[in-house]
Amino acid sequence: MTHLLHVDGLQTHFKSDQHCITAVDGVSFHIAENEVLGLVGESGSGKSITALSVLQLLPASATSSATTLTYRGEALLSASPKRLREIRGKEIGLIFQNPLAALNPVFTIGEQLIETLTIRGGLSKTAAREKAVALLNQVNIPDAGRRLDDYPHQFSLGMCQRIVIALTLSLEPKLLIADEPTASLDVTVQAQVMALLKDIQRQHQMSMLLISHDLGVIAQNCDRVMVMYLGRIVEVGTPNDIFLNPKHPYTQALIRAIPSTNPNHKQVFNALKGEIPSPLAIPSGCRFHTRCPVAEARCRQEDPTLTACGSDGHLAACVLV
Numbered sequence: 001m002t003h004l005l006h007v008d009g010l011q012t013h014f015k016s017d018q019h020c021i022t023a024v025d026g027v028s029f030h031i032a033e034n035e036v037l038g039l040v041g042e043s044g045s046g047k048s049i050t051a052l053s054v055l056q057l058l059p060a061s062a063t064s065s066a067t068t069l070t071y072r073g074e075a076l077l078s079a080s081p082k083r084l085r086e087i088r089g090k091e092i093g094l095i096f097q098n099p100l101a102a103l104n105p106v107f108t109i110g111e112q113l114i115e116t117l118t119i120r121g122g123l124s125k126t127a128a129r130e131k132a133v134a135l136l137n138q139v140n141i142p143d144a145g146r147r148l149d150d151y152p153h154q155f156s157l158g159m160c161q162r163i164v165i166a167l168t169l170s171l172e173p174k175l176l177i178a179d180e181p182t183a184s185l186d187v188t189v190q191a192q193v194m195a196l197l198k199d200i201q202r203q204h205q206m207s208m209l210l211i212s213h214d215l216g217v218i219a220q221n222c223d224r225v226m227v228m229y230l231g232r233i234v235e236v237g238t239p240n241d242i243f244l245n246p247k248h249p250y251t252q253a254l255i256r257a258i259p260s261t262n263p264n265h266k267q268v269f270n271a272l273k274g275e276i277p278s279p280l281a282i283p284s285g286c287r288f289h290t291r292c293p294v295a296e297a298r299c300r301q302e303d304p305t306l307t308a309c310g311s312d313g314h315l316a317a318c319v320l321v
């Protein structure tokens with residue numbers, strides 16, 4: 001099977017004068033064509049840093065390394081800055097939580113779409129304008145032809161995120177990394193934007209790395225799911241494996257903590273016993289042992305690796321499994 005993205009042994013450190021934080025510690029995964037891979041875990045577990053490491057978009061204080069980091073067989077760690085700029089956007093699209101960070105407030109959305117389509121997409125100005133209208137229609141912006149001349153502030157936040165999706169799609173990336181794409185939106189709008197994103201993924205047969213706190217969103221939209229804790233992947237499997245037959249005590253705790261009526265995901269994670277430890281003081285052995293309800297003495301010493309458990313492709317990192 002051809003993997004679009006192949007990551008093996010990814011490590012990302014932040015260094016300052018005082019300390020060194022390992023935000024991502026030996027993460028390995030792959031994304032196949034047309035596959036939606038979900039990434040869940042508490043705040044601070046390293047989800048965003050994993051995504052930014054793949055695209056080499058890290059702050060200057062960070063360094064990352066990997067045994068393998070390839071997109072369609074091409075090494076990303078040794079790619080030139082020019083090639084990386086091409087890959088970002090055209091091959092791998094990125095959508096973040098805050099749409100306003102992706103839109104320039106002083107240009108109309110038409111100008112921004114047309115600029116992307118002409119400069120990066122190689123279209124003529126006329127063709128770009130037509131395509132811009134088609135893209136806005138595709139993301140359900142009513143009266144698209146006229147709204148091309150409006151500025152970002154004239155749209156709601158949900159509409160701005162739809163426009164960012166249109167901008168991202170304009171370059172027809174084969175892989176989309178969506179980091180909490182609906183977290184900044186109203187609950188009612190969240191579902192609409194997520195449904196749109198999933199529709200577009202299906203239509204364009206795009207692959208997607210979908211990062212979310214929201215286990216419901218992950219369960220509904222992903223082909224496979226990775227659970228991350230303190231810089232490590234602790235469990236991976238299909239939504240059925242993860243949600244119906246979770247093996248890792250951390251995954252089990254996350255699922256038990258889903259409230260049936262309250263969609264506020266911050267509360268979901270607070271329901272887990274204790275706080276996530278500081279990355280400056282990573283526990284010995286299994287890093288979840290300090291919060292684990294079933295930990296034994298050996299969990300303080302043995303550092304578990306991802307091991308097959310049950311169905312094909314279902315892996316968990318726990319010595320008790």
Ligand SMILES: Nc1ncnc2c1ncn2[C@@H]1O[C@H](COP(=O)(O)OP(=O)(O)OP(=O)(O)O)[C@@H](O)[C@H]1O
Binds near residue numbers: 023
């Ligand atoms: N610029 C930075 N300098 C130092 N440490 C950082 C920096 N950015 C992130 N980190 C650390 O890296 C770790 C992983 O952060 P990351 O942003 O990937 O978490 P996350 O899983 O995306 O959390 P959230 O769900 O809140 O978005 C955290 O411990 C964080 O404090």
Ligand SMILES: [Mg+2]
Binds near residue numbers: 047048049179
């Ligand atoms: Mg994040």
